[in-house]
Amino acid sequence: MKKNVSLTLDVEVIEGVKKLAEESDRSFSQYVNIVLKRLLKSKDEKESDAVKP
Secondary structure, eight states: OOOOOOOOOOHHHHHHHHHHHHHTTOOHHHHHHHHHHHHHHHHHHHHHHHHOO
């Protein structure tokens, strides 16, 4: 399921993401979604590792 959101980003962030998205043949929103999912997964993995004895 997807939902529309509105963000305010710095110009240099927008330009950088657009460039990376274009290089990977993805839309801006697809690329942002992928990056955020990876960040969340990484954070979850780090937190679960910290809990292990």
